[in-house]
Amino acid sequence: MKLTLKIWRQNSATDKGQMVTYPIDGIEGDMSFLEMMDVLNEELIVKGEDPVAFDHDCREGICGMCSLFINGEAHGPDRAVTTCQLHMRKFNDGDTIYIEPWRAKAFPVIKDLVVDRxxxxxxxxxxxxxxxxxxxxxxxxxxxxxxxxxxxxxxxxxxxxxxxxxxxxxxxxxxxxxxxxxxxxxxxxxxxxxxxxxxxxxxxxxxxxxxxxxxxxxxxxxxxxxxxxxxxxxxxxxxxxxxxxxxxx
Amino acid sequence: MSVLDSKIPSGALSTKWSSYKDHIRLVNPANKRNIDIIVVGTGLAGGSASASLAELGYNVHSFCFQDSPRRAHSIAAQGGINAAKNYQGDGDSVFRLFYDTIKGGDYRAREGNVYRLAEVSASIIDQCVAQGVPFAREYGGLLDNRSFGGSQVSRTFYAKGQTGQQLLLGAYSAMSRQIGKGKIKMHTRHEMLDLVIVDGKARGIIARNLVTGKLERFSAHAVVIASGGYGNVFYLSTNAMGSNVTAAWKIHKKGAFFANPCYTQIHPTCIPVSGDHQSKLTLMSESLRNDGRIWVPKNLEDSKAIREGRMKPTDIKDEDKDFFLERRYPAFGNLVPRDVASRAAKERCDAGYGVNATGEAVYLDFASAIERYGREKAKIAHNENASIEEIMELGTQVVKAKYGNLFQMYYKIVDQDPYKTPMMIYPAVHYTMGGIWVDYNLMTTITGCYATGEANFSDHGANRLGASALMQGLADGYFVLPYTIADYLADEIRTGKISTELPEFIQAEADVKAGIDRLMNIKGTKSVDYFHKRLGKIIWDKVGMSRDEEGLKWAINEVQKLREEFYNDLRIPGTVDSFNPELDKANRVCDFLELGELMAVDALNRTESCGGHFREESQTEEGEAKRNDKDFAYVAAWEYTGKPAEAILHKEQLVFEEIKLVERNYK
CATH class of the missing domain: 1.10.1060.10 (Alpha-helical ferredoxin)
Known part of the structure; x- marks a missing residue:
């Protein structure tokens, strides 16, 4: 499927930050949300651009490291899953997806989608x-x-x-x-x-x-x-x- | 004469540890306050060591690359933890746990270490319950147990399918208490990039602050490496994305021998690969094999029909299913050890019986268990005339209570309901038995440098039994290291604070900086993942579930070529002095590129089959692994010389006093 990603980019804790638009193609339903982010980052690296920083580790929903606010919901639209367990089959071809970091005074942004917990x-x-x-x-x-x-x-x-x-x-x-x-x-x-x-x-x-x-x-x-x-x-x-x-x- | 001294105490096996503890030196409480210890890693081994050492009064510096010590990958262990409590009265004992572990490890582990592990296992459960770890209980209020592969007793304690999480949070709690008191200084988002040796002793580390990119120096009187295993050398594994060999590899390069790197565990029950985009594999706990039956169709035609989507597994009658583990190993059935189960699944898939689109999957079926439990429930409810639908519904509830979270996890990933259709599983890399060589004190071949948990090689031989990793991690950290390290630190009470301005620290930092600059300055065209995926494919194909001489030689050559390409064509975006996850990955993959070669070298040297290491050239007529005790009953410990292919082999002969070496038979 083809998607439009709108992602929060912020260089450091003191930077102001903004939403940036990235079109992406070739996404399959069996991919996890973070694997979709991997595809985007691979494209950005090859193009010589700065990949999007996001926290992740176990990718099986237990370490608690991943933390994306997707379309206004923590860990996205599915219930009882973390972002790493969210699969792209929950989205439709042509969707626009908004991706932001956790926003809270007690969780300052380190970079892009990474916050300090x-x-x-x-x-x-x-x-x-x-x-x-x-x-x-x-x-x-x-x-x-x-x-x-x-x-x-x-x-x-x-x-x-x-x-x-x-x-x-x-x-x-x-x-x-x-x-x-x-x-x-x-x-x-x-x-x-x-x-x-x-x-x-x-x-x-x-x-x-x-x-x-x-x-x-x-x-x-x-x-x-x-x-x-x-x-x-x-x-x-x-x-x-x-x-x-x-x-x- | 080998340079390796395992320092196994003399005396009867059952009294070695207690009499050893009675005679090793101690450090008095006032002196402990003047001694610093660095612990790298905060999983079960590192977290438990940090907490216990701080409780004793040492000043502990703990390091993890994640944003919190609670994230370490021990958290993902599902099934359980073994302990010789014999609460079920089914004949378990310290000796039996010891025996099962040695046998499960295919007679390639040290008797002394394994006996100690079995001995302290019971204390682990006591300790964890005291910390508030909510293990599963029976209605009478006592602890529940389940059984696991490779044993004929129920000695596994568990907390649903999240045992690792609960044990790790217990260790994290204990750490938190010491962090609050200032006895542990926690350094999160830090990666150890070198060991500093002063006058022949480990005296500190160089770590990179992953937020600022700054290199930082830390000194201590002893350094403990508890950084886990190296399964991610395969790229696809059940390890977390960040799990790495870097801390262990850095000490290897500074003189710590790396033992048995070819012993890797391929876990039989993982969710099969779905496509090229795949970033990691997900384990389905081995505990599922208590109730699930593993099968493929008996007829090649049926397998083909399933692969092409013309048939469903539920269309196949029981008599047309090949329950190949039950067929080949009637005594242990679906509960054979992991290496045996994995190879049997590969054998069926290689023969063309595999079931999903890729042909690399077998079924794990719960239908009979659901029916069996359903009938039991109906009987308890005096519902003698229950329909099969009612029975299956009742049984589903029982299975849900036992494995609910695992079934949910499967459903989320595969989009199929395992209560209604059998799960598909395939082996995947899960654990590494090999690791840094350590003696009985858990000290490496570098004085003052220790390795614990999965990072060391000591307790699982050539194959680890289920629910034994959690046991070993916590045994090392809670009950072994706190004693053995004192014997060394007793000599350090007069040393005083160690300066990080010593020339050795300055030099080590400069070396690390040069290494990072080299990577950043390649400015090639390919990402780190590109190289990591290629490395993983080489290792999986040729140093995976079965190996042969030709393939291993090819792999050594390929890894060397790939490494050269890596240093010529790698592209790392961003800068050195900022938050840069791509640089973090590159720092790890450059070590995997050396380790992969050493794994193949070790596998090539070991021409026998044992445990997780299956050499095509060494099998029985029935295709079972054939061990060679005459020539290979030793630990292969490799000394770094600059090039992995030229590492020097040191042998530690394994001495078996209690156990007679026999063919491992689960039939």
Missing amino acids: GAFDRIMASGGFVSVNTSGNTVDANAIPISKIDADKAFEAATCIGCGACVATCVNASAMLYVAAKVSQLALLPQGKVEAKERVLNMVKTMDEEGFGNCTNTGACAVECPKEISLDNIARMNREYFKGMISAE
Whole structure:
């Protein structure tokens, strides 16, 4: 198929940036969206032009590195996939496709479609863990039975890939779904309960300091999340947060 | 006399590690604060090592080329992690896990290392559960297990089809805790481009900041390479696009021997290639072989009809299907080890029975499993008169709960519903057993330089069993290296901070700069991918699932020619001092172009067949791999001399005290 691509080009964080139009031909339905971008870049390199920078790595929807805002939607029109899993069969011959980076104050652009998501790592470093050292002397893994229902819920929350689609989608550029997924996972498990209060207070504090917006319950994040992380997690985090506020030392 | 000393402790196999730990030297907590350690890579091996070393009190500098340590490719491992817990009471033990791993590796791994791996495996599960890793559980609240290829017990722990993700996020959590405390200094979007050796000891690295393009110097008292495997030498593999051999190859060029590079694992269950545009291959977890049956049509005519779209797999009756693994290997059936399953699929496709348009695919069919589970569910629900449609629906729910995300992934890529029609699969490059040679301490042949996880060669011999990579990565990082590295660092407590202004650092940086300038100044006409794809084709065709002398010699020559072309006609757009992904790729592909040659050299030398390395010249009358223990029960460790074809071979003879070498039989 033949397509018209309108792609955000920005040389550096301080550059103003603009949309640039690229016609492209010979795209097949079996190609992934990023393979279509490879075809474009190969053409640009051979022509002596600057290829479009975009983040990607595993290309199987699990590393969370790819991050394109396609036709106004994070990871494009398909549901429950990342950009690397989006296939060109979802588009039609003659389509115009708009490709932009994640846009959020807390995610500054590095180049073109590549943004800096270091804020997510800093939130994790403020509490996204259980304080247990490696020793080989922890209790036996089966010493504490965990109800399958809680374990499954914790797992569902833990499938977050940290891509940032929730932030890019949110009108307030809020990171609530991302933070809630980690808070929920650990709050649901007995191992994580011990530090639950400090964890949620610290992670939310860092989230605010990093410049993410507030949650106004639009729910768009959960719709666009490639791993379908549920809004229930935000409710759980709010509950944890209030518990923490009221009863903290 | 070999220069290689594996340093395997003496004594009975089962007490080697515990008595060794009791006697190695320690570094006291106050001194640990004055010692710096560099860890390159943040996957299971690097992430777990960084976290554990920082917890112990060392100052850790961690490096990854991705934008966050959480992205390392361990995250994509699907099926599970082995541990000798014997929670199922099915007769598992440390010895059995050890035995299965040695046998699975076709008797080309070290007994001492593998026994230690099996021994610490149980602690890994305890540690991960304590960290909050949400493994699959049964209704009683205890951990669930599944079985994997090459074993007859259920010892695999899992988290749906995302076990690697959950384990890596556990290690990333543990790292995050230390990053928050300032004990780990994390350097994301940095690529190690050289090792700095001072007075014969690894003392630091030169890394390129991939955002600014600047070269930066980092010093430390020890350097750990945990940069993963080299499967991307094939261009198409299940590795991430950025996975590379560069860190490992740079230390090889500085004196670390590279062991068994020809041992690469071709995984049997991947989604087949769809066209020339393909950038990577996607794995379907081996765990699917628990419930899926692998087949091709019995009649050549049917295969042809399917390829031409005149027939559907669901049109073929069971009696006209050739369940070739069940036929050839009745004892293990669909659960034979990966190398065996891959070769059997290739054999059928080469004989003309392959099924998709390219003829390079076989079926993985869930219909019988869906029916079996459906009947069980109907029975539990006291629905004795359930119709076949109801049964299949009930069974579908069970299969969905077990493999839902994998089926969804297949559907998204292939656009076919695997609940309704069998999956198509074909082998693809997945893991590399070869890697940097290390001794029992995981130290390379460079003093103070260590290699862990997939980057080293030590535990899987010539073939790795499913669910053992995650086990090895975490064993090395959580439970082995933190002990063994202390034995070396005990001598470093008086060294003090190492200056990055030493002439060795200045020289190493200048060398790296010269290498980059050389690439940038070629100003040819072809992109990096153009060369990488051609390299991949050479290696896949001649150094892939089966090799012969003629093909290997041809490959060596072709890779040399390609390398020359690369240095004459490469075009890298952009500048050195900016964010330039094409330059990053070129820096990696220039190392693959050398490694590819060494792989062929190693494969040429090893005239036996073993594990993932199948030499056409060495097979039984039935076409099974034929090992030659008399001449090849050794580790081939190669020393760099400037040209891969002229690398010097050092042999480490493998000594088997506990296990008798027998033909590997899964029949």
